[in-house]
Amino acid sequence: MKPPTPSFYSLAWRWHFYAGLLVIPFLILLSLTGIIYLFKPQLDQLMYADLLQVPVAEQRLSADQQLAVVKQAYPQATIQQYLPPTEAGRSAQFVVDHAGQGLNLFVDPYRGTLLGSQDAQSNLQAIARALHGExxxxxxxxxxxxxxxxxxxxxxxxxxxxxxxRGSAGAGVLWPRLASRGRLFWRDLHAVSGFWGALLLLFMLLTGMTWTGFWGAQFAGAWNHFPVAMWDAVPKSEQLAGSLNSSTRQTVAWAVETTPLPLSDPHAAHNGQVMPDTSPVTAAQASLQQVVDTAAARGVLPGYSITLPKGEQGVYTVALFADDPRNDATLHLDQYSGAVLADVRWKDYGAVAKTVETGVMLHEGKLFGLANQLLMLAVCLLVLLSAVSGLIMWWTRRPQGRFGVPPLRHDLPRWKTAIVIMLLLGAAFPLVGASLLLIWALDWLLVRVGTVRGLVRG
Structure with missing residues (x-):
């Protein structure tokens, strides 16, 4: 006798169970690391005030004089980035590679003293970012x-x-029945917190997916396009601007990750193009202070970084990944002449790039200050509550020694719309689609094996 066709409701229970089993550990990790990164400004100030704050003096040293301080203290180090002070009472920061170890070095820009160092990969924020991303x-x-x-x-x-x-909405649907006990209490917490956080979590997931290495890269390649004329007269390398980003440090904005890195002209220094240079930097190379002056002249707001050239054809890159993406800036400068080879701003972004960049800043809690941080914190806490309550529900009801996969029932109609949604999700996210097919096949096999065993026993 052919077994009855299972309802979609019971299938949904099984898919919900499988999905939860797969992602709850990740959701807990992403929520906790997200909270840490969310409050980076406050945590950095609390933990590293001695490195970040300096007394204000009348005269600030040039960027090249600050660079000389770092080179004197670490003569064998490779200087990778310079982050000018963001305001009057703040230190300058250099990112260096010292004997294979990444270091963040903090310099008093008024007195020329080295305030201290920080492991670039092993500090709290770097670890949180690396865990959150990969x-x-x-x-x-x-x-x-x-x-x-x-x-x-x-x-x-x-x-x-x-x-x-499927009946009256109220207790247990829109708010939990706090007087209940046991499984009913945890069920209400799980369902209600999941409902109220659902749309915001979907927003967080979609904005976060744009940074992933597979789907995010394909999405960026499809939508991030700039006028070809911007690069017509610029010699381009095979490297993209996204290569300046790492798991522990964000340098350029998502919108420009797919743009090419230009090349410097090693002969520019011999063509009368080098501007006067009184810094301790090699005479044939544009000075670091010249790059700072160019950024100021071009209206780049404080908070930007300067990535130093790599090799004879490398460029200086001024990058501002701003809290308000309308202030984003990415400039590439010839390392010899100091000429600006490319200057990409918010006005150059397409509609999709503008939407994604705005979403990312909301995701990171930066767009509207403390209010934005608190909203994202609430989302993280709702996710944690839903995840933990789901784990407790599963743990308390699972059969001894088994996973406790929900059984198939046959008493409710299929919901075809939901099946279509699942198929669309599989098509939109290929990794998910492939794993959906795999788990569906395994689930079908387990159901068939269970049915055959039942018929044999019968």
Whole structure:
């Protein structure tokens, strides 16, 4: 006798279970590391005030004089980046490679003293970013995070379907029954927190996916286009601006990651193009202070970084990944002449890039200050509450020695719309689609094996 066709409701329970089993550990990790990065300004001030704050004096040293301080203290180090002071009472920062170790060095820009150093990869914020983006294991971690984010969307879709009130909406649907005990209490916490956080979590997942190495890279390649004329007269390298970003440090904005890095002209210094240079930097190279002056003349707001050239054809890159993306700036300068080879701003972004950049700043809690931080904190706490309550529900009801996959029931109609949504999700996110097919095949096999065993026993 052919077994009855299972309802979509019962299938949704199984998919919700599988999705939760896969992504709850990731959601807990992403929420905790997200909270740490969310409050980076406050935490940095609390933990590193002695490195960040300096007494204001009348005269600030030039960028090249500050660079000389670092070179004297670390003569064998490779200088990678310079971050000018963001305001009067702040230190300057240099990022260097010293014997294979990345260091953040802090300099008093008034007195020329080295305030101290920080491990560039092992400080709290760098670790939080690396865990949040790639689990500190490189490409594999990036793909796992992308897979978890995609499956989290499956979790949301199936969860909202299971939550959807089929009677009166109220206690247990819009607010938890706090007087209840046991499984009912945890069920209410899980369902209600999941519902109220669903749309915001979906926003967080989609904006976060744009930074992933597979789907995010394809998305950026499809939508991030700039006028070809911007690069017509500029010699281009095979490297992209996104190569300046790393798992622990964000240098350029998402919108410009797919743009090419220009090349410097080594002969420019012999063509009368080098501007006067009184700094301790090699005479044939444009000075660091010249780059700072160019950034100021071009209206780049404080908070930018300057990435120093790599090799004879490398360029200076001035990059401002601003809290308000309308202030974003990415400038590439010839390392010899100091000429600006490219200057990309908000006005050059396409509609999709502007939308994504705005979403990313909301995601990181930077666009509206403390209010934005508190809103994103609430989302993280709702995610943590829903995840932990889901784990507790599963742990308390699972059969001894088994995973406790929800059984298939046959008493409710299919919901075809939800099936279409699942198919669309699989098509939109290829890694999720491939894993959906794999888990569907395994689930189908387990169901068939269980059915055959039941018929044999019968």
């Amino acid at each position: 689990l500190m294991i490189g490409t594999l971690g990036d793909r796992l995070i992308e897979l978890a984010a995609g499956w989290s969307i499956v979790l949301l879709v199936s969860g909202v379907y299971l939550w959807w009130p």
